[in-house]
Amino acid sequence: MSPKKIETKKKSNLVKTLQWLGVSVISVLLIVYFLVVDTRGNQTTPIIGTVNGTPIYYTSTSPYGRAFRSIEANYQQYGIQINNEMYSYIEDIAFRRAVATVLLDKIASKNIAVSDNIVVEVMKGQFVDTNGIYNDNAFQSFVKNTSKSELSRVEREIKENILSQTISVELFDNIKINSLETERNFIKTQTKRDIEMAYIDAVSIVENSEIPASDLERYFNENKTDFAQADISYIVLESGGVADNLYKTLNDDITLFEKNALERSVDTNNYRWEYITRMEMPSESFADSIFTNTKTNTLLQPIYVNGNYYIVLLNDIKLPEKYTDVKTDILKNEYLDANMNILLEAEKTRQSEILKSAFDRNNNLASLNNNGNIKYYKPSSPFYYNQGRLSSISGDIIPESSEETFYRRVFSLDVSSVSDVVRLESGVAIIRILSEEKPNMSEIANLVSYTKEELKSELGFYVEKEWQSRNIEKARVKKHNIR
Numbered sequence: 001m002s003p004k005k006i007e008t009k010k011k012s013n014l015v016k017t018l019q020w021l022g023v024s025v026i027s028v029l030l031i032v033y034f035l036v037v038d039t040r041g042n043q044t045t046p047i048i049g050t051v052n053g054t055p056i057y058y059t060s061t062s063p064y065g066r067a068f069r070s071i072e073a074n075y076q077q078y079g080i081q082i083n084n085e086m087y088s089y090i091e092d093i094a095f096r097r098a099v100a101t102v103l104l105d106k107i108a109s110k111n112i113a114v115s116d117n118i119v120v121e122v123m124k125g126q127f128v129d130t131n132g133i134y135n136d137n138a139f140q141s142f143v144k145n146t147s148k149s150e151l152s153r154v155e156r157e158i159k160e161n162i163l164s165q166t167i168s169v170e171l172f173d174n175i176k177i178n179s180l181e182t183e184r185n186f187i188k189t190q191t192k193r194d195i196e197m198a199y200i201d202a203v204s205i206v207e208n209s210e211i212p213a214s215d216l217e218r219y220f221n222e223n224k225t226d227f228a229q230a231d232i233s234y235i236v237l238e239s240g241g242v243a244d245n246l247y248k249t250l251n252d253d254i255t256l257f258e259k260n261a262l263e264r265s266v267d268t269n270n271y272r273w274e275y276i277t278r279m280e281m282p283s284e285s286f287a288d289s290i291f292t293n294t295k296t297n298t299l300l301q302p303i304y305v306n307g308n309y310y311i312v313l314l315n316d317i318k319l320p321e322k323y324t325d326v327k328t329d330i331l332k333n334e335y336l337d338a339n340m341n342i343l344l345e346a347e348k349t350r351q352s353e354i355l356k357s358a359f360d361r362n363n364n365l366a367s368l369n370n371n372g373n374i375k376y377y378k379p380s381s382p383f384y385y386n387q388g389r390l391s392s393i394s395g396d397i398i399p400e401s402s403e404e405t406f407y408r409r410v411f412s413l414d415v416s417s418v419s420d421v422v423r424l425e426s427g428v429a430i431i432r433i434l435s436e437e438k439p440n441m442s443e444i445a446n447l448v449s450y451t452k453e454e455l456k457s458e459l460g461f462y463v464e465k466e467w468q469s470r471n472i473e474k475a476r477v478k479k480h481n482i483r
Contacts, residue, residue, distance in 0.1 A: 046058040046059075047480065048064055048091075048095060048098075048479065048480055049095060049098075049099075049477065049478050049479035049480050050476075050477070050478045051099045051102045051103065051475050051476065051477050051478075052102075052103075052106075052475050052476050053476070054102050056095070056098045056099070056102065057153070057157075059153075059157075061153075061154050061157045061158070062098065062157055063097070063098035063101035063102060063157070063160065063161070063164070064094055064095060064097075064098035066161065067093070067094035067095075067097035067098055067101070068090060068091065068094035071090045071093055071094055072090055075090075088284075088285060095479055096468070096472065099472055099475065099477055100467075100468045100471070100472065101160070101161075101164045102160075102164075103471050103472070103475060104163070104164040104167050104168055105160045105163045105164045105167075107167055108163035108164060108166060108167035109163055111167070112163055112166055112167065114159050114162050114163060116155075118162070119155050119158050119159050119162075120155075122158055122162070123139070123154075123155070123158065124136075124139055127139040127142070168464070186439065187438070187439060188385055188411070189384060189385055189386075190384070190439030191384070191385065191411070191436060191437065191438055191439055192382035192383060192384055192436070192437040193382060193383065193410060193411065193415075193433060193434075193435070193436050193437075194379060194381075194382040194383075194433075194434040194435045194436075195378070195379065195410055195431055195432060195433055195434055196365050196366065196376070196377070196378045196431075196432050196434060197365070197376070197377045197378070197398070197429050197430065197431045197432070198355065198358075198359065198365045198368045198369075198374055198375070198376055198429060198430045199374070199375050199376075199377060199399055199400075199424075199427055199428070199429040200351040200354070200355055200373045200374055200375070200427050200428050200429070201373065201375070201399060201426060201427045202344055202347040202348045202351050202426060202427040202428060203340075203344060203426040203427065205347055205351070205373060206336065206340065206343045206344055206347050207336060211332055211335060211336075215335065216323055216328075216331055216332065216335055217322075217323045219323075219331070219334070219335045219338065219339075220320075220322075220323035220326065220331060221323070223334070223338075224319055224320070225319065226278075226334065227277050227319070227320055227326050227330075227331070227334075228277070228278070228291060228317055228318070228319055229275035229276060229277055229317070229318055229319075229320060229325075229326075230273075230275065230276060230278075230290050230291065230314065230315075230316070230317050231272075231273070231274050231275050231314075231315040231316040231317075231318075232272070232273050232276075232290065232312050232313065232314055232315060233257060233258070233261065233271055233272045233312070233313040233315060234261070234265075234271055234272070234273070234310050234311065234312045234313070235257070235260055235261045235264065235265040235271065235310070235311040236265050236266040236267050236308050236309070236310055237264070237265070237266065237302075237308065237309045237311070238266060238307070238308055238309070239309070240302065240304070240309050242309075243302035243309035243311055244302060246260060246264070246311060247299070247301060247302055247311050250299055250311065251299055254299060254313070257299075257313055258271075266308060275316075275318065277326065277327075277330055278290070278291060279330050279333070279334065280327075280330065282305045282306065282310075283305045283306070285303070285304075285305070286303050286305050286310065289303050289312070290312065290314060290317075291317070293314055293317075295314075296314055296315060296316045296317060297313075297314070297315065297316075298313075298314045299311070299312075299313050299314075300312040300313075300314060344426075348423050348427070348428050351373065351427070351428050352421045352423070352428045354372065354373075354374075355374060355421050355428055355429075355430060356420075356421050356430075358371055358372075358374060359421075359430055363418070365430065365432060366378075375399075377392045377396070377398045377399070378392060378393050379391070379392060379393070379398060380392060380393050380395075382435065382437055385407050385411055386404065386407050387401075388401065388402050389401055389402050399424075399426065399427065400424045400425055400426060400427070400429070403424065403425045405424050405425055406424055406425075409422050409424070409429075409431060410431060410433070413431065413433045414433065415433050415435065415436045416433060416434075417432070417433055418430065418431070418432045418433075419431045419432075
């Protein structure tokens, strides 16, 4: 791709294209951003992190801000209530997108030149009202009342947005799909198959197995700080305003805590948890608020969890001395989480031998049902590739039927053939292909345009994700917690 200069024309098609690509998202964000600028004065713009030394700013017009608002709006569009934990998740995803944007911008800046005029034209476009009338007074006022440094930052971020989205289109959207690929994808997605399967759930076996006490003790000793225990008293309230006011009252006179816990808390029967681990707390954000405090006998500001507000009095924090000081189920779950991959692969190996031996003695898959840990499944009807969550003839959900690995195995076998023992995500299986229903190829003419766009979109998605994973992994990425 050779460097090219983007020339400016009034109402040019290029600007319309760029705005269609997403530049117009700046419209609302500019207003939010400059309201912040007006009240921030000369304070330093906060940075949420860096990638290869390039700062990612915690502002509405930055790559992070645009990604955050986009994800947030998507949740709000579907009426999903966003709590603190979800906001933390959105922050992580937005930061990852921002890192990818910065990396894309570095590539684009070497190949594409964006003139200052096009940036100004895009900025002016944000001062057009719903009737399509441009308000030059508002634009000039904005320029006049914004410091040069902040104006330069916004101009740079708009330019970066143009660059990253332009290169993104080049890399991920302009994928060529020929007719053979379209036909192959049509056959793949429109073919139905019917199967039967003998399956052993290795995950369930691992989760229900006895773990030697010596293994639990060793894991505890190696990770003792993860099992810190907090003694806390708490008041649960439904209103954030009420919680804020009560926090101020208690902060002035902590002796009123027990009285208010008994009289005003949603849960008046219990207002104290004595030495519990973070795994027993109502949410991760709740636990973070507790264990990031170094002082005990401290009243914490209200913590929002699942529709309620917790006012917490941190009485004490301690490390358990021995592994038996931690609840057995908590310790076991943490041990399994840390070692599941190794334990699961070992169990799959053992169960593969058991399943193979049973099939060698009796190749009637249905008759193997309930032979030890073996379960038999047959779908209630033939299914498509990646149909997801298949029901069996007995009404159960067929294990693994939401996993790509399952469908790859099923649709790679010949009709009437029987697989060897195959390792799936959570267990092992033997699969027999009973029948296949090929699609009506005469329908492809009516679906070719849709199928091609669908395939193009799918490939573009995978290419983009793979590009992000590889390049982010190689980059020097740092994320700060500024909440």
